[in-house]
Amino acid sequence: MPDSSNTSTAIDLLSKASEVVSEEITSETKEIAPYTRIDLGDVTPHNIKLLKKVNQVVFPVVYHDKFYKDVLESGEYAKLAYYNDVVVGGVCCRIDVTNPEEGQIAKKKLYIMTLGCLAPYRRLGIGTQMLDHVMDIVDKDGKFNSVVLHVQINNEGALRFYKRFGFEVVETKEAYYKMIEPADAHVLE
Ligand code: ACO
Numbered sequence: 001m002p003d004s005s006n007t008s009t010a011i012d013l014l015s016k017a018s019e020v021v022s023e024e025i026t027s028e029t030k031e032i033a034p035y036t037r038i039d040l041g042d043v044t045p046h047n048i049k050l051l052k053k054v055n056q057v058v059f060p061v062v063y064h065d066k067f068y069k070d071v072l073e074s075g076e077y078a079k080l081a082y083y084n085d086v087v088v089g090g091v092c093c094r095i096d097v098t099n100p101e102e103g104q105i106a107k108k109k110l111y112i113m114t115l116g117c118l119a120p121y122r123r124l125g126i127g128t129q130m131l132d133h134v135m136d137i138v139d140k141d142g143k144f145n146s147v148v149l150h151v152q153i154n155n156e157g158a159l160r161f162y163k164r165f166g167f168e169v170v171e172t173k174e175a176y177y178k179m180i181e182p183a184d185a186h187v188l189e
Contacts, residue, residue, distance in 0.1 A: 038129050040079040043071055043090070050087040051080055058089075058116035060152070060180045067113075070094070079133055081117060081126050089117035091130040093137075096148070110138055112149035127161055135165075150176060150185040162188050 071078045081089035098107040167188040176185035
């Protein structure tokens with residue numbers, strides 16, 4: 001899988017890409033779609049800066065060093081997404097096990113912490129490829145009870161994306177986010 005040997009150049013490219021008006025690039029890219037390739041690759045100490053950059057650009061939440069330290073140890077649960085060998089997205093998951101109430105058994109859930117793609121590269125199937133990867137892990141493991149994630153209540157695009165794959169809002173948590181508005185989050189499962 002491609003590993004960037006020139007991280008700072010790649011980061012510059014990511015920053016520039018995020019400044020471009022997304023609709024223009026998306027339509028142009030869709031026209032050349034037959035010549036494009038989407039891959040997922042491992043997160044390694046060599047390319048983790050690229051994941052940090054993508055997350056900084058894509059999410060309003062700041063993820064700290066501990067998050068990335070855990071990601072580096074999470075193996076298949078974290079992936080970078082490449083569009084023609086350029087990093088344009090990433091997905092990071094973890095396993096959550098619920099505390100069972102009396103008489104019940106613990107539930108093993110796959111929690112999607114982040115799944116995002118740079119704006120100019122959206123609606124090209126990159127999010128789908130990352131979610132397919134997550135669902136493959138769940139299928140192969142066979143012991144997960146569900147896949148769960150939080151989405152900010154005003155994030156219409158993400159809600160439509162996840163609903164398309166059968167996710168449903170199972171709960172809405174008030175004041176879930178600390179530093180961003182709106183602070184409420186839907187829980188999707
Ligand atoms: N509006 C309506 N439907 C959408 C949208 C949208 N903005 N985005 C995706 N969909 C639906 C469509 O049905 C689409 O198929 P189509 O393009 O053939 O109509 C289908 O989902 C698949 O779309 P993809 O191209 O695979 O998804 P994309 O690569 O654009 O990624 C994502 C979707 C990840 C939500 C992207 O918009 C993104 O990165 N957003 C910012 C970050 C974010 O909000 N992440 C998710 C919430 S946080 C979390 O997951 C934990």
